[in-house]
Amino acid sequence: MTTAADFTTETFLANADHTLLAPGTTPAELEQFLLDARRLGVGRVCISPTLVEDAAAPLRSSAVQIVTVVGFPSGVHTAEVKAAEAAQAVADGAAEIDMVMNRGLARAGDWGGVQAEIQAVRDAVPGVVLKVILETAALSDAQIVAACRAAEAARADFVKTSTGFDPAGGASVHAVQIMAETVGGRLGVKASGGIRTAAAVRELAAAGATRFGVSGTAAILESWGHQSSSAAGSAGVSVATGAIQLPGAGGAY
Numbered sequence: 001m002t003t004a005a006d007f008t009t010e011t012f013l014a015n016a017d018h019t020l021l022a023p024g025t026t027p028a029e030l031e032q033f034l035l036d037a038r039r040l041g042v043g044r045v046c047i048s049p050t051l052v053e054d055a056a057a058p059l060r061s062s063a064v065q066i067v068t069v070v071g072f073p074s075g076v077h078t079a080e081v082k083a084a085e086a087a088q089a090v091a092d093g094a095a096e097i098d099m100v101m102n103r104g105l106a107r108a109g110d111w112g113g114v115q116a117e118i119q120a121v122r123d124a125v126p127g128v129v130l131k132v133i134l135e136t137a138a139l140s141d142a143q144i145v146a147a148c149r150a151a152e153a154a155r156a157d158f159v160k161t162s163t164g165f166d167p168a169g170g171a172s173v174h175a176v177q178i179m180a181e182t183v184g185g186r187l188g189v190k191a192s193g194g195i196r197t198a199a200a201v202r203e204l205a206a207a208g209a210t211r212f213g214v215s216g217t218a219a220i221l222e223s224w225g226h227q228s229s230s231a232a233g234s235a236g237v238s239v240a241t242g243a244i245q246l247p248g249a250g251g252a253y
C-alpha cells in the first residue's frame, strides 16, 4: 500500500500522464507541451486523438509514450465509432487508450451493454493498454462498483475517474477508494481531473490511485515541497469530501 509519505516525485513522474486535451490546440502549443514533457521527465503524454500523429515523430527518440482518448469527452459515441477511433489512434502512434464509458448505459443499469462497448474497443486494440473513464462524479457508489466490474470483465487494464471536462467534477479520494477496493491489484486505477497539488496526488495515491492524469504537472512538482493540505489549497481539492472542482480545463465543453 502506497502511503502519502513515501510517494516521491520520481514515483509521481513515472506514473503521470501529462495531459493536453484542451480543444483548439495549435501545432506550436503541442510542440511546447512535448518539450515540457521531456523536460519534466514524465513517462507519458495524454493528448487528443487529432494530435497523436504529429506527436509521434518528435517523441520517437524519447522514452515518452503517447496516451490518447476515445469517445471524449461525453462518451456518447457508438461502440463501433469508439473501436474505430482507438484503432486509428494506435496506427497513428498511441501506446495507450483512455475510452469514455457510455454513462447512459451505466445509469440505466445496462451493465451487459457497458461491458460490450468496452469489449468492442478491447478487441479493436488487443495488447494495447486500455483505460475506461467512468466519470465517477456523475455516478453513484454502486454504479462505480458495477462499472469497475464491467471494465474488468471486458479485460480493460485500468479504470479512470474522470475526463476533467464534466460539470459533475473530477477525481475524488472517495471514488478512488471504491475503485481500488473493487478492482485494485488486478486493474490499475487512474485518478484524473482537477488534481492541482502534490498533496492531492499523495492523498489519491494513498487511496489507491496508481496513475495520475494531470495537465498541471509543473505546478504539482513545484508544490511538492510544500506541506499545505490539498483540502485547503487553491487547487479546490477537498480531501475530506473527495470533491474536486475543475477551475482549469474542465468546463470547456
Ligand SMILES: O=C[C@H](O)COP(=O)(O)O
Binding pocket: 019, 021, 046, 162, 163, 164, 165, 170, 192, 193, 194, 195, 213, 214, 215, 216, 246, 248, 249, 250
Ligand atoms: O484525463 C485527464 C484530465 O483531462 C486532466 O484533467 P486536468 O486538466 O484537470 O488536470
